[in-house]
Amino acid sequence: MTKFLDDGPxxxxxxxNGVVATPxxxxxxxxxxxxxxxxxxxxxxxxxxxxxxxxxxxxxRAVVDQRQWLTAAEFTQDWALCQAAPGINLICMTILIGRxxxxxxxxxxxxxxxxxxxxxxxxxxxxxxxTFRDSTLLQSALHGxxxxxxxxxxxxxxxxxxxxxxxxxxxxxxxxxxSSGLLVGSAxxxxxxxxxxxxxxxxxxxxxxLTAWQQTLRKAYxxxx
Amino acid sequence: xxxxxxxxxxxxxxxxASLFSTGGTGNLPSIHADMLARGWATDRHFAxxxxxxxxxxxxxxxxxxxxxxxxxxxxxxxxxxxxxxxPPFFVLAVAALHRRIGDHPAMQGFVRGLGLAVSGIFxxxxxxLLNEVGIDWRSVTLxxxxxxxGLSNRLPIPVVLGLAAVAGMVxx
Numbered sequence: 001m002t003k004f005l006d007d008g009p010x011x012x013x014x015x016x017n018g019v020v021a022t023p024x025x026x027x028x029x030x031x032x033x034x035x036x037x038x039x040x041x042x043x044x045x046x047x048x049x050x051x052x053x054x055x056x057x058x059x060x061r062a063v064v065d066q067r068q069w070l071t072a073a074e075f076t077q078d079w080a081l082c083q084a085a086p087g088i089n090l091i092c093m094t095i096l097i098g099r100x101x102x103x104x105x106x107x108x109x110x111x112x113x114x115x116x117x118x119x120x121x122x123x124x125x126x127x128x129x130x131t132f133r134d135s136t137l138l139q140s141a142l143h144g145x146x147x148x149x150x151x152x153x154x155x156x157x158x159x160x161x162x163x164x165x166x167x168x169x170x171x172x173x174x175x176x177x178x179s180s181g182l183l184v185g186s187a188x189x190x191x192x193x194x195x196x197x198x199x200x201x202x203x204x205x206x207x208x209x210l211t212a213w214q215q216t217l218r219k220a221y222x223x224x225x
Numbered sequence: 226x227x228x229x230x231x232x233x234x235x236x237x238x239x240x241x242a243s244l245f246s247t248g249g250t251g252n253l254p255s256i257h258a259d260m261l262a263r264g265w266a267t268d269r270h271f272a273x274x275x276x277x278x279x280x281x282x283x284x285x286x287x288x289x290x291x292x293x294x295x296x297x298x299x300x301x302x303x304x305x306x307x308x309x310x311x312p313p314f315f316v317l318a319v320a321a322l323h324r325r326i327g328d329h330p331a332m333q334g335f336v337r338g339l340g341l342a343v344s345g346i347f348x349x350x351x352x353x354l355l356n357e358v359g360i361d362w363r364s365v366t367l368x369x370x371x372x373x374x375g376l377s378n379r380l381p382i383p384v385v386l387g388l389a390a391v392a393g394m395v396x397x
Contacts, residue, residue: 055284085313086243086316087247088248118281118284122287126277126281129277130295133273140393142390142393144391145393147358148367150354150368155372155375164344187345190345204339208334212330
């Protein structure tokens with residue numbers, strides 16, 4: 001997938017069971033392991049042009065194929081967990097892998113390695129843009145870029161919603177109705193009634209939880225009959 | 226010109242938005258609503274930050290860092306970087322929770338409901354960004370062209386945006 005379409009929620013249908021939390025490295029060896037982690041993640045951070053999925057692939061090659069810090073299954077399982085966690089999925093993934101290798105210090109070091117180069121370059125690029133933002137040529141270029149960003153945003157929104165709707169469709173008609181209702185309802189809640197975004201998100205999560213729970217209860221009840 | 230920014234509140238708004246959303250752009254609707262309400266940002270800031278965030282390296286969630294720079298300078302960019310670095314650490318709690326009750330249907334239902342709401346709200350906010358350039362045949366054509374190129378998956382995103390920039394120079 002392309003950069004804009006990568007880290008939406010909902011791709012986490014492939015959940016595994018249980019995550020092994022034991023760090024691979026005991027404390028006495030933590031120094032060199034931390035340094036190695038930092039170096040590897042710094043390299044990944046510098047190369048992370050081209051966005052989420054390309055970067056995830058590079059991480060996988062580094063930690064699964066080259067270093068064998070995780071198995072392929074553990075990698076997939078960790079990525080699924082990242083879909084359900086707050087914030088940027090790639091940072092979540094970096095934290096989980098860093099902790100597997102060298103505990104919490106490992107997680108911190110890996111995150112700093114990933115973000116140091118990319119955040120510095122991003123700030124530099126923004127500063128450059130800000131210097132020239134009032135030139136008419138840059139302004140007309142931006143006039144073209146904004147609609148393109150909107151178009152890619154539409155794709156992102158649909159790629160976030162599609163796997164969730166597909167999963168509901170596989171379950172039942174009722175489930176699909178509830179899911180479509182949540183999708184349209186939350187858009188309307190913002191557009192028409194200007195409700196606070198956090199409130200809409202929490203309500204949608206609760207409705208989702210209650211309906212899923214109620215459906216399993218009903219299924220269990222039918223089976224007992 | 227934008228109203229005076231209080232750094233602590235500014236930081237909290239960015240942090241809160243990222244805590245209650247997943248993915249790099251899930252925090253957009255919340256930040257958009259809060260910052261516009263306080264007069265600390267305009268639609269133009271969002272359009273610019275999202276565009277630069279797409280082109281720059283790193284996860285696409287770094288658009289918040291661009292936003293921070295454009296609205297509050299280097300200090301804003303650093304506050305933004307900190308605000309988007311903290312929430313992912315909750316993945317450790319999610320992993321622990323998942324070990325215990327991950328397969329509970331209510332938990333999965335919650336995640337699904339949240340994801341659907343994020344998609345719906347995101348759609349509204351993204352379309353509102355079009356107000357920045359006005360809705361006419363030029364902008365609608367560019368939106369459709371970007372959707373087409375994105376769906377075909379042939380070109381990397383920075384190239385698509387580069388083409389859009391050239392088109393903008395010609396059309397406007």
